[in-house]
Amino acid sequence: MDGKLYAIGVGPGASDLITVRGARIIGELDVLYAPAGKKGAPSLAHTIVQEYVSAKTEVRTYHFLMQASADDKAAVWDEVAQALKDEVKNGRKVGFITLGDAMLFSTWVSLLERIGRQPWLEIVPGVTSFAAIAARGVMPLAMETQTMAVISCTVSEDELEQTLRSHDCVVLMKVYGRLEQVRALLHRLNLLEHALMMADATLPTEQCWRDLSQSDSELKLPYFSTILVNKHWNTSR
Amino acid sequence: MDGKLYAIGVGPGASDLITVRGARIIGELDVLYAPAGKKGAPSLAHTIVQEYVSAKTEVRTYHFLMQASADDKAAVWDEVAQALKDEVKNGRKVGFITLGDAMLFSTWVSLLERIGRQPWLEIVPGVTSFAAIAARGVMPLAMETQTMAVISCTVSEDELEQTLRSHDCVVLMKVYGRLEQVRALLHRLNLLEHALMMADATLPTEQCWRDLSQSDSELKLPYFSTILVNKHWNTSR
Numbered sequence: 001m002d003g004k005l006y007a008i009g010v011g012p013g014a015s016d017l018i019t020v021r022g023a024r025i026i027g028e029l030d031v032l033y034a035p036a037g038k039k040g041a042p043s044l045a046h047t048i049v050q051e052y053v054s055a056k057t058e059v060r061t062y063h064f065l066m067q068a069s070a071d072d073k074a075a076v077w078d079e080v081a082q083a084l085k086d087e088v089k090n091g092r093k094v095g096f097i098t099l100g101d102a103m104l105f106s107t108w109v110s111l112l113e114r115i116g117r118q119p120w121l122e123i124v125p126g127v128t129s130f131a132a133i134a135a136r137g138v139m140p141l142a143m144e145t146q147t148m149a150v151i152s153c154t155v156s157e158d159e160l161e162q163t164l165r166s167h168d169c170v171v172l173m174k175v176y177g178r179l180e181q182v183r184a185l186l187h188r189l190n191l192l193e194h195a196l197m198m199a200d201a202t203l204p205t206e207q208c209w210r211d212l213s214q215s216d217s218e219l220k221l222p223y224f225s226t227i228l229v230n231k232h233w234n235t236s237r
Numbered sequence: 238m239d240g241k242l243y244a245i246g247v248g249p250g251a252s253d254l255i256t257v258r259g260a261r262i263i264g265e266l267d268v269l270y271a272p273a274g275k276k277g278a279p280s281l282a283h284t285i286v287q288e289y290v291s292a293k294t295e296v297r298t299y300h301f302l303m304q305a306s307a308d309d310k311a312a313v314w315d316e317v318a319q320a321l322k323d324e325v326k327n328g329r330k331v332g333f334i335t336l337g338d339a340m341l342f343s344t345w346v347s348l349l350e351r352i353g354r355q356p357w358l359e360i361v362p363g364v365t366s367f368a369a370i371a372a373r374g375v376m377p378l379a380m381e382t383q384t385m386a387v388i389s390c391t392v393s394e395d396e397l398e399q400t401l402r403s404h405d406c407v408v409l410m411k412v413y414g415r416l417e418q419v420r421a422l423l424h425r426l427n428l429l430e431h432a433l434m435m436a437d438a439t440l441p442t443e444q445c446w447r448d449l450s451q452s453d454s455e456l457k458l459p460y461f462s463t464i465l466v467n468k469h470w471n472t473s474r
Contacts, residue, residue, distance in 0.1 A: 009368070016258035019248065019364060023257050101364070103371035104378040104385070112377060123372035125364045127256060127338070131246070134340035135360035140349060141341040147388040147400065148341070154382050163384065166403065 003088035006095045007112070009102035009126020010048045014202040017132065018049060022124045026052040030092040032059045033084065035107050045097045064107055073110075081114035088120050101126045104150075105173065129226060130171040132201040137208055139196050139228055139235065142169040146232065153178045157185065164189055164229065172227040179221055183212055186229070196235045199225040210235050240325035243332045244349070246339035246363020247285045251439040254369065255286060259361045263289040267329040269296045270321065272344050282334045301344055310347075318351035325357050338363045341387075342410070366463060367408040369438040374445055376433050376465055376472065379406040383469065390415045394422065401426055401466065409464040416458055420449055423466070433472045436462040447472050 006025050011017035018026075026032065026049050034046035043061050053059065062080050064073070087094035098108045102123050115121065130150065134141050142148035146168035151160065153174050164170055164185070175182055175197065186192050197209040199222040207222070243262050248254035255263075263269065263286050271283035280298050290296065299317050301310070324331040335345045339360050352358065367387065371378050379385035383405035388397065390411050401407055401422070412419060412434065423429050434446040436459040444459070 009372075011256065012362070014258070016261065017256050017362065019254050020257055020260050021251070021253035024253065101368040101371075101378075103368060103376075105380055106377075109377040109380045112375070117375045121375070123375065125249070125254065125368040125372040127362045127364055128368065131338040131340060131362040131365065134338075135246075135362040138349070138354045138358070138360065139340075140343075140346040141338075142387065143342055143346045145389050145391050147386060147392070147396075149384060149386045149404065150379065151384040152382050155384070159384075162403070166399070167386065 003091045003120055004093050005084055005088050005115070005118070005121050006093070006124060007102045007108045007121070008095055008097050008124040009100055009106070010045050010097050011127040012100055012129045012132035012202050013044070013048060013200065015048050015051055017127050017202055018052070019124060019126065022126065023049070023052045025124060026057075026095060026097070027054050028093060029054070029057045029095040031087055031094045032057050033080065033094065033096045034059060034061050035064050035096075035098065036061050045099050048099075049097055077110045077114060081111045084111065085115065098126075099129075101128045104128055129201060129224070130173075130228065133196075133198045133226055133228055136201050136206065137196045137198055137210075137228065139230060139233055141171075141228070141230065142167075153182055157181065160185060161189070164191060168231050170229045172229065175225040175227055176221055176223050179219070179225075180215065182227065183215065186212065186227075191229055191231070193234055193236065194231050195227055195229045197225060197227045201226075240328045240357055241330050242321055242325050242352070242355070242358050243330070243361060244339045244345045244358070245332055245334050245361040246337055246343070247282050247334050248364040249337060249366045249369035249439045250281070250285060250437065252285050252288055254364050254439055255289070256361060256363065259363065260286070260289045262361060263294075263332060263334070264291050265330060266291070266294045266332040268324055268331045269294050270317065270331065270333045271296060271298050272301050272333075272335065273298050282336050285336075286334055314347045314351060318348045321348065322352065335363075336366070338365045341365055366410075366438060366461070367465065370433075370435045370463055370465055373438045373443065374433045374435055374447075374465065376467060376470055378408075378465070378467065379404075390419055394418065397422060398426070401428060405468050407466040409466065412462040412464055413458055413460050416456070416462075417452065419464065420452065423449065423464075428466055428468070430471055430473065431468050432464055432466045434462060434464045438463075
């Protein structure tokens with residue numbers, strides 16, 4: 001049995017921010033599984049790697065509906081995990097791609113829970129979105145003995161506040177729909193001048209907000225919006 | 238003035254875990270600045286990118302002595318920052334490489350503090366060491382609404398404990414010299430079976446410890462040793 005499964009983090013968005021290894025492996029695949037958020041919508045992960053995909057590679061787009069019930073999601077994971085294992089059993093080289101890094105806030109982990117550690121599995125790490133935001137926004141993350149936390153704005157305000165108080169540097173993910181609450185919290189903690197917001201980092205649609213002190217009710221925040229906070233760095237710098 | 242400065246994260250260790258963009262830019266440089274920890278020692282970052290460096294590129298290795306006094310370090314940062322700015326002023330394409338990602342626990346940030354945001358500066362993100370460890374150890378980091386913290390074991394035991402209690406997933410960096418204390422703490426918090434230690438991930442010298450419950454006084458821990466803790470994952474899995 002020569003089948004092999006590769007889980008590949010394709011990076012934050014720009015095609016050339018995938019790793020050299022990821023790009024090479026994608027070019028050698030028999031089958032590529034690409035996740036998409038909505039039915040009918042193109043897979044962003046697939047768009048990113050398109051230039052590396054060989055004409056002989058079969059591409060399958062799977063839809064992981066973010067709004068679906070836990071049971072419906074589990075059924076899709078079960079199905080895709082089984083499909084991937086079957087490909088390997090049939091001796092094929094199969095790839096599963098995922099935005100950012102493969103192991104951090106990644107759909108791939110739900111499949112890994114079902115597949116487990118296997119000699120025929122290789123995970124290829126990728127550049128995380130917050131590393132790309134830090135680079136594009138020219139705002140460093142933690143250094144030396146400083147600490148960093150990564151947290152979704154979907155948690156309770158208490159937990160957000162505790163995390164902002166405890167760490168030098170905080171990555172606030174999933175700001176979408178919660179900007180005003182988060183802005184108010186940052187204001188209360190005197191952190192607005194240490195915060196930067198970015199959407200779609202490294203994509204042509206990239207947007208950066210260096211001054212979060214002004215409320216903007218007209219602001220149409222894209223889905224992939226993240227705020228970086230670094231107490232040792234001033235955003236106006 | 239056509240000079241440009243690129244700060245490039247070269248990834249965790251394997252040459253092909255640099256980004257496609259990083260590898261391409263390195264091949265086009267007039268000058269490459271590579272940091273090394275010890276005088277006379279080769280630069281690991283330089284070794285990683287060697288295959289991408291063109292014969293026409295000048296390579297300069299700078300020594301950032303980790304044991305040096307704050308003043309001595311600052312003098313080296315000042316000197317290198319000035320040298321990089323001079324290269325740009327002279328119209329050259331200059332690169333500064335750094336292990337892992339350029340903006341996270343990176344020597345580059347000390348230079349960025351001196352250089353500031355500039356139209357001639359581009360920062361190229363890289364794969365962080367903990368993403369590589371998660372991939373190689375087949376141990377996921379945080380997902381969905383879970384939170385992750387990254388912390389150096391050089392902080393106080395109280396802060397380590399607080400961080401381990403507050404987050405689903407914790408990356409413990411700089412374990413070197415502190416393994417027994419960290420092991421005891423993980424034992425006390427019932428986290429040993431959720432912890433994995435790795436050194437030199439993705440390098441030929443990579444080592445992985447999946448069972449930290451046994452003390453091993455003979456253990457010669459390499460300098461780049463990191464422990465991942467994920468409360469929702471069992472290491473023996």
